[in-house]
Amino acid sequence: MARNSVLILAFTSLCIASALADWNILNQRIRRHGAKDSLKTYCESWRINVELNNIREFEVVPQECIDHIKKYMTSSQYKADSQRAIEEVKLYLSGCCSLAGDGKDAWIFDVDDTLLSTIPYFKKHGFGGERLNASSWEAWMKESKAPALEHTLNLFHEIKNRGVKIFLVSSRRETLRSYTVDNLIHVGYHGWASLELRGLEDEYKKVQQYKAQVRKRLVKEGYRIWGVVGDQWSSFEGLPKPKRTFKLPNSMYYLS
Template sequence: MKRNLALFLCFSNLLVGLAVAEWNIKGLRIWKNNDGLDITLKNYCEAWRINVELHNIRNFEIVPEECTDYIGKYMSSTQYMVDSERTIQECIIYLSNSFTLTGDGKDGWIFDVDDTLLSNIPYFKNHRHGGEKLNITSFEAWVRESNGRALEHTLNLFNQIKRKGIKIFLISSRGEHLRDATTENLFKVGYSNWHGLILRSGDDNCKTVQQYKEEQRKLLMSKGYRIWGIVGSQWSSLLGLPSPKRTFKLPNSLYYDP
């Protein structure tokens, strides 16, 4: 609880002049800032979520205790689906209006896997919606069950890109030892005919997710591929060089993958 209070106090600097600096958010439903603005727990948690999406809040290990219920409800809500679908609509607009394919077999697109193609929301629902520090052993046991649901809006985009003749590469921070389970899950929910599924080898374990994915993009581009876009739910899937023509981020404030 002390850690979560400290997180809130740091975050409060982003709000305009809180009148009181020390308090327990669980025990206070509404408070006022110096401008007389009423701030609720819902306001605070939504501001926390938005700043995660904006990449202002980074490297958090858990969702603040005060906001786990709020984040869980959002990730299971119609609003989450609408937000995600809007991201996919922007991809479709870009695909339709922004470029002409060369037809030389070197046009490429990258998808992340977790919470991009496959949803892990059922797993996190059983682990306090991100309120528990991620346990790799537990999470990999979930992955081995191959029960992740397809994100339907992303599946539709995946199939549209495939029909255009763009080669699809899946770059995931999952380990190579999870290849069979990942492939089984993807096939089971409707994904097929990707050009490459790239998973972490043992040599990649000492790298951050961003470093690993940067290296994989560089390798693809060194083979002549033009990466027209990336879709992912974590900033580490999108940042760094070499960069694609466009990046598209899906909402996800359940965890932070550095």
């Protein structure tokens, strides 16, 4: 009898240990819903945490999530999420700003995936599944064929028509100026106060440092920066802080 009790106890302990070892949320979902559903859940969680700036400094999208990111970035949901962000900008503008009319009210826009879409480039380069190749990306930029993001094109002109000066602050290099200007004008952007691009002195600075220094210079010149719209967290980080920031979705790459 005692021997049987020992065997039963040993078997029970083994079962409990196995259950604990296997207690993994992903394993549970695979058993209930299958691998496909679990992968979709994982990849959507990864994308959301990129947008929350919890996942940082990634060089490539996880290989198993490339198709998920592709579907999102080319979906109506991406457009709806972007449009929702723009609606929040408009709501803020409706009551935020006591414009002085002295030419010192300012707004900042990023360029890539804020005013212009790079999705045509990433369609050919794995939607973030390949490590970003600067030479290849700049060669594409020189074609000046990036389409406008319609939601920000409309917002750009609405803000400009309020008498607010618009500054474009991009991580693109100074050597791309003529191509960038041609592209912006071709798709409907015009009338900005200045286009800030990275010069030789900015080559080894982090994007967030470079952009913060541009804001610092503008504030020193007396500008009131009412807001910044961008698709990267590096557009907002550092001092001085703008009064409001608005992040557009982009989980294809991360620029710090």
